[in-house]
Amino acid sequence: MNFRNLAGLSVWMLLLLLPKQNMAQRAGIAVSEINSISSFPIVDGGKASSIYIDEKDAEVVGIAAEAFKDDIHLLTGTTTSVLKNNPALSAYPIIVGTIGQSFYIDQLIKAGKINRTILSGKWETFSVSVIENPVKGVKRALVIAGSDRRGTAYGIFQLSRMLGVSPLCWWADVKPAIKKSLYVKAGQPLVESPSVKYRGIFINDEDWGIQPWAAKMMDTDVKDIGPKTYTKIFELLLRLKANYIWPGMHPSTKAFYYYANNPIMADKYAIVLGSSHCEPMLRNNVFEWAENFEHEYGKKPGEWRYDLNKNEIANYWTDRVKQAKNCESIYTVGMRGIHDGSMPGPKDKNEKVKLLGEVIADQRTILSKNITKPVSSIPQIFCPYKEVLSLYQAGLKLPDDVTIVWADDNHGYIRQLSNPEEQKRSGGSGVYYHISYWGAPQDYLWLSSISPSLISYELTKAYQYKADRLWVINVGDIKPAEMETQFAMDLAWNVNQWKPENADNYAESWAAETFGAEFAKPIAEIKAIYYRLAQAAKPEHMASVNFTDAQAEERLAAYERIYYQAESLNEKMPARLKDAFFELILYPVEGAMLMNQKILYAKKSLVLASKGDQSALTYSKKSKAAFEQIQLITKKYNEEIAGGKWNGMMSWKPRDLAVFKMPKVADSVTAKSLHITAESENKIIVRAAKYAERSVPKGLSLQSLKGLGLGGAGISLYPFTFIPIGETALQNAAFIIYQVDFKTQGEHQIEVKCLPTQGVNNGIKVRYAISVNNDKPQVINISPASENNIWKQNVLQGYASGITNHDINKTGKSTVKIYMLDPGLVINQLEIQ
Incomplete structure (x- = not known):
């Protein structure tokens, strides 16, 4: 026809x-x-x-x-x-x-x-x-x-x-x-059709992975992340039903627009271009201002201060808008330092807020003069990341049509979401979320270990607070965060498919799709334990978290178990899938196990040596062997897997941090005093989901969430949008009751360990109240101010906790009652001593 x-x-x-x-x-x-x-x-x-x-x-x-x-x-x-x-x-x-x-x-x-x-x-x-x-x-x-x-x-x-x-x-x-x-x-x-309008990834901290790999294996002509690499990234985004990218922007990488074919390929693949929270107006300041400005403009740039160098900075932004006006783009507005630092300018916070407002007003004027449509219809985002959040909270007046992209605390816990007034804004809101990170208190750039359950909990919470306009996920080098990236994009496409209450099933569904139904359950079991262990300390954080002897032994045994399970599956895996299995399952599992062995065996060798125990040297050897094996499996990843396709992608020591080096081990056994404090192991541990009774007000539901938080499970109240309960209205709160068998009378301490979430918006905390045998309830807020020392320890150890003391006047069964007062509270376990 x-x-x-x-x-x-x-x-x-x-x-x-x-x-x-x-x-x-x-x-x-x-x-x-x-x-x-x-x-x-x-x-x-x-x-x-x-x-x-x-x-x-x-x-x-x-x-x-x-x-x-x-x-x-x-x-x-x-x-x-x-x-x-x-x-x-x-x-x-x-x-x-x-x-x-x-x-x-x-x-x-x-x-x-x-x-x-x-x-x-x-x-x-x-x-x-x-x-x-x-x-x-x-x-x-x-x-x-x-x-x-x-x-x-x-x-x-x-x-x-x-x-x-x-x-x-x-x-x-x-x-x-x-x-x-x-x-x-x-x-x-x-x-x-999608749940979230713009959904995509941020290529970041690329110095030890995707940039050296791209230079060596893909864009060999420019020796950088160039159009050949981005073409593969763009196809991946389409296959993931994603549409948005923040390109790589570290000093190791030239600006995305430096290579003329990069934006051309983005348009061909229909990918929406953006730039990170610290790169206004699609400009890469690290390269384009600090390094390449003289080549582009024939002169050195002035100071990166808008109050002192407004015209030059505005012209610099204008030139990019003119260049990009025919590309589908989202413009980041606002201003920070040249590279992920605070905005230079007046020291007085109010003056800084005023200057930031002026910056945004001028940026919108640039957009309206150079793009032939109303400025309110040009997609723009403002990301209150790190110190910018405090400027926003101090009274920054943001145009109504600009999308607020709320950030997490870099460790997977969202710092703030839109309050009821902000939810009315025409620009709506979104989320900038990390599954890879370089920064305080410790990086996690090597292995990917943030669970689908945590991703779903935080992003579903965000969605209920109307953050549905844009989600961008910091995925580092993409590898080895493939499964977690795929999960985040699957969730962004259909937010109801993987709710927090069933997100722990994702690994089985994904494994069935990726490796076949016969491998799905055992892979899901491996991943569940892998995520549970990483919640208590990511592999990269092992040097910063202390474990009791019993906890250390449990970790080592659990890692060894899933490693041998993975090895057994590898033997059964069809030849066509062996490379994929190594990249997606075996390498991260073995790498995490070896990191734990290296550090925990080293500590054990020192303790045993201080006691004169000759077995100390055996553990020294085990620690050294683990250290060497990490390097061997990484060499295999780069040089052997898929015929050397990924050469340069995997580093076993990003930024060459101390945690990746060989720790001190016992080299001789001589009894001496060693100051190592071990936490008491004489505790009663009660899993939060093992409650005896519960009472939940109408309109709320209490959910048991597998795979979420310490111990691999938690409980939380839905919906996330319920109104917090005041301290004088505990009778209106949901509560749970535990029956605890106290062996002794007198004062006992109860530590309630929770997911280290933060209040859903300004003014809201993350509180519970606790009462034993109907004594006066004590109200505890487990959410500290971001980036203080308590917060730092919380994100490393994977929990925030409240500690209360109670006078128990009888032995045997006592009633512990916990009231859940704020949205976003996840209780994982009670530890009583």
């Missing part, structure tokens, strides 16, 4: 008279390797259906269609074609296109074969459907239609994922099983 002549058009007009497809009471479409009477054959009998697109559609549609063609070949070994504006459709065509940009899709809509209302005017929405007899001569069509260019691309990649191609197929070498045939069974169309 010819789509481009009048005779062909008359056939399409006749379609308008045909009855619409009855979609009611049918199951959704499904993929299968078995043909059935209503199936569409993607690959059947060694022959693949052709893919049809309109050449006038967006470039990303063609890119995604070509990727889908490659995915079909990867899955089946069969080659198909992408045909642009082909005059004749085959009997079984795959039709791909965007409403308003694809002749094919528009005519199917006119014919009533696609419901216009599910796509028209929507944001990044797609429909995947099997349509019977769409036109004369076509028996059945597989149709992927998008509301806009990204919606179409997401529909293509979602189908690819359903067929068995992981979003991590290139980035983690997840090779699919070969299939002889592929079919899509007809059913209710698959229609999806």
Whole structure:
């Protein structure tokens, strides 16, 4: 059939008279390797259906269609074609296109074969459907239609994922099983749209991973993160149904705009460009102001102070806006230091707030003068990160249409969210969230260990406080944070799929998709223990957290157990998945185990040596062996896995911190006094979910959350938006009761260990009240001021706690009652002594 002549058009007009497809009471479409009477054959009998697109559609549609063609070949070994504006459709065509940009899709809509209302005017929405007899001569069509260019691309990649191609197929070498045939069974169309409007990643702290790797293996001509690397990143984002990036911006990396093809490739892949919290107006100050300014402008820059050098800084911003005006971008407004430091300017806070307001007003003037649409419709974000939050809290007047992007405390706990007034702002709000970090109190750049349960808890809480405009996740080098990144993007796409109460199931679902159903449960068990152990001390934080002998032994045994489980699975893993398994499971598990062995065995050797115990030297050797093995497995990652594809990506000692070095061990055994204090292990430990009774007011629910916080579980109240309970109104609070068997009378101490969350917005704390045997309740706030010493210890040890003393006047059972007063409180366990 010819789509481009009048005779062909008359056939399409006749379609308008045909009855619409009855979609009611049918199951959704499904993929299968078995043909059935209503199936569409993607690959059947060694022959693949052709893919049809309109050449006038967006470039990303063609890119995604070509990727889908490659995915079909990867899955089946069969080659198909992408045909642009082909005059004749085959009997079984795959039709791909965007409403308003694809002749094919528009005519199917006119014919009533696609419901216009599910796509028209929507944001990044797609429909995947099997349509019977769409036109004369076509028996059945597989149709992927998008509301806009990204919606179409997401529909293509979602189908690819359903067929068995992981979003991590290139980035983690997840090779699919070969299939002889592929079919899509007809059913209710698959229609999806995102929960969060802008969803993406921040490439950061790239000095020891993605930058040296890109220089060595990808953009070898410029020896930097350049367009070849970003092309792979952009495809990953599309496969993850993400749309937004903050590019790498460290001194090791030249500015994104330095390479002309970087923004060109971003536009081709329909990726929205942004810049980090400390890079206003898409400028990379580390490179473009501090290093390259003279090359760009022919003179050295003045001081980076807006109150002293306003015109030069404004011109510098204006030039980038002019350069970027035709790219889809989100402009960061405000100002900080050249690199992640506070804004230079007056020392008086009120004067600094006034200056910051002037900066933002001038930036918006620049935007309005250089982009031909109202400034209120140009996406802008303001990120109150670190010290900027205090300036915002001091009274900064932010334009209503600017999106506030709230930051976490760099360790996964959000510092503040919008209050009821802020929630009314037209710009809405979003979240900047870390799963990788360089900074105080300790980095975690090596391994990724923030659990899906924690990510879901904090980001779901943010979503309930209307932070649905933009989520950007600091993923470091992408590797080895692939699973956690995929989880964050899956959550951003559908916030209801992985709620905090079921997020611990994600690892099993992900493992089934990535490695196959037979490996899903054991991989999920490994990941659950891996995350639980990291909550109490990330591998990179082991030198900063003390454990009792019993806790140390439990950690070592648990790590050894999951390592041997992983080794056993590796033996059973198909050859096509061994590289992926090493990258995604085995390396982080073994690396974490070895770091714990290195540090805990070193400490044990010193203790034993001080007692004159000859076994001290055995533990010294074990510690040294672990240290050496970390280097060996990292060498394997870089030089052997996937034929050396990742050479330069993995460092075992980012920033060469002390924790990565060989610790002091016993080199001789001579009894001497060693001042090592060990915490008493004579405690009663009560898991929070093991309560005897509970009372929850109407409208609230008490949730037990697996995988969240210390010990691998916690309890919390939903919804996150409930109004805090005052100290004089405890009778209105939810409470839980524990029955505790006290062996002795007298004073006892109860430590309640909680997730180290922060108050949901200014003025709200994170409190509980505790009473024993109905004595007067004591109210405790477990959330300290950010970045003080208590906070530092909390994020390293994975919990915040309150300690209360109680006079117990009887032995045997006593009643411990805990009132939950504020949203965001997660209780993990009680420790009583």
